Amino acid sequence: MTVLVYEDFGTGRHREASLIRHALGSVHDEELVAGLAGGVGFMYFVFEYEGRLPILTIVAQSHPEPWVQVALGRLGVPYEATRAMNPRWGRVRAALDGGQPAFCVVDRSSLPWHAADPDAEMTGTDPYTVVIAGYDGDDLLVEDGAPTPYRIGREEFGAAWTAHRKGRHQLIVPTGPAEGEPDVDGALASTVTHLTGAVLGNAFDVNFGFTGMEKLAAELRDATTRTGWERRFGGSPEALRAGTGRLYACLEEEWTAPGATRPLYADFLDRVGRPEAAGLFRESAGHWAELAMLGRDADPQADAEERRALFDACAEHVDRCLELEREAVRALEK
Structure with a gap:
């Protein structure tokens, strides 16, 4: 059995704003989602580790507040946000069966369609959001910027979900339509x-x-x-x-x-x-x-x-x- 709660995929100009837009049924423009999430910002660090070249990091968007929760909140979309010791597969399945996508925060380098992170100290430290948009049997259908969802086994996805240490098994599920006007x-x-x-x-x-x-x-x-x-x-x-x-x-x-x-x-x-x-x-x-x-x-x-x-x-x-x-x-x- 295949369940897919939306069919609009791919990245416009901003990956995470596109994820949010698609997950909400593509009823909001990408620029509105991005602006409500905070839009622009600036962060500058140079990280140095013994035996490695310095690592320059600039974040040019609003940071560090999580874009998904902020955008949903300012759109007036109610949502449930949880963390757990173990993956809540039952909640994910219930959300998808109810027509709601599941935002998950994972370790990017643990996803098989991304290259492994050569900077071991940084692995799993930055939140990376993807959307479980559906399932096909035991496989999950995951949106992560590509024109079509990635297919990945539940256990393999679970490993990436677990590997993000700071927000392990974070799950955000919209629970209803927008209430009121955007903030x-x-x-x-x-x-x-x-x-x-x-x-x-x-x-x-x-x-x-x-x-x-x-x-x-x-x-x-x-x-x-x-x-x-x-x-x-x-x-x-x-x-x-x-x-x-x-x-x-x-x-x-x-x-x-x-x-x-x-x-x-x-x-x-x-x-x-x-x-x-x-x-x-x-x-x-x-x-x-x-x-x-x-x-x-x-x-x-x-x-x-x-x-x-x-x-x-x-x-x-x-x-x-x-x-x-x-x-x-x-x-x-x-």
């Missing part, structure tokens, strides 16, 4: 707060929002200290390739929509009647995209002078993004 004002206020204020409420807040952008620009220009890009990523072609390659991936591919999520968010702002801020974020998107291209096209064999020119050019784009987005926030606060 646009709450979403806009959240975006402003994530760019300008405290996000975590601790010392790591310096890595978020506008202060995170300032930190990135400063470290790109820093040619002398151990936290500057010259010392972190300029020591070998492999290190430079690692840093600049991650710059492209983080702004165009991972935890983002293209252009650091700014074009998608600008479309949301146009949709909800905030054209001034939309135009500013759209202009900022061009600079984020240029920054990503500089990273993608960087020569790993660049000498010190060429690296200095590259890092300075990158910093100038970050500066311009910061100027534009501060102006955009002022427009949103009017």
Whole structure:
């Protein structure tokens, strides 16, 4: 017996926004879902482990609140969110039989259609959401960005579900239709707060929002200290390739929509009647995209002078993004 609770698959511009849109019957536009989930944000860290190259991480979307729960809440869609010691297969089956999808938070690298994670320390640490959209006998039909659902055995999926250590066996099931109007004002206020204020409420807040952008620009220009890009990523072609390659991936591919999520968010702002801020974020998107291209096209064999020119050019784009987005926030606060 085959059960499939929806038939619209594939990723538009943002993977998780597309998952939510499809799971709710494709009745909401992707930009509305993304904007209500918080839209844009900024987080910048460089993780360092002994014996490994530094790992650059930039998250250009709203973070760290979970997109599924936030989007459902602001859409007014009731849902049930649970965690358990073991997979709740009975609840999953009941949801699907009742016509409701099941959002699950898993370890991405444990899914067979993704490559294994070479950074063992990071495996299972970041939440990665997929949707169980149906089943066929003992196989699950899972949406994860492809034009058709992936087929995977229940036990193999269960291993990926278990491997995400921080949110083991997290399950989110919508339980009814939307109630009331979308909370646009709450979403806009959240975006402003994530760019300008405290996000975590601790010392790591310096890595978020506008202060995170300032930190990135400063470290790109820093040619002398151990936290500057010259010392972190300029020591070998492999290190430079690692840093600049991650710059492209983080702004165009991972935890983002293209252009650091700014074009998608600008479309949301146009949709909800905030054209001034939309135009500013759209202009900022061009600079984020240029920054990503500089990273993608960087020569790993660049000498010190060429690296200095590259890092300075990158910093100038970050500066311009910061100027534009501060102006955009002022427009949103009017």
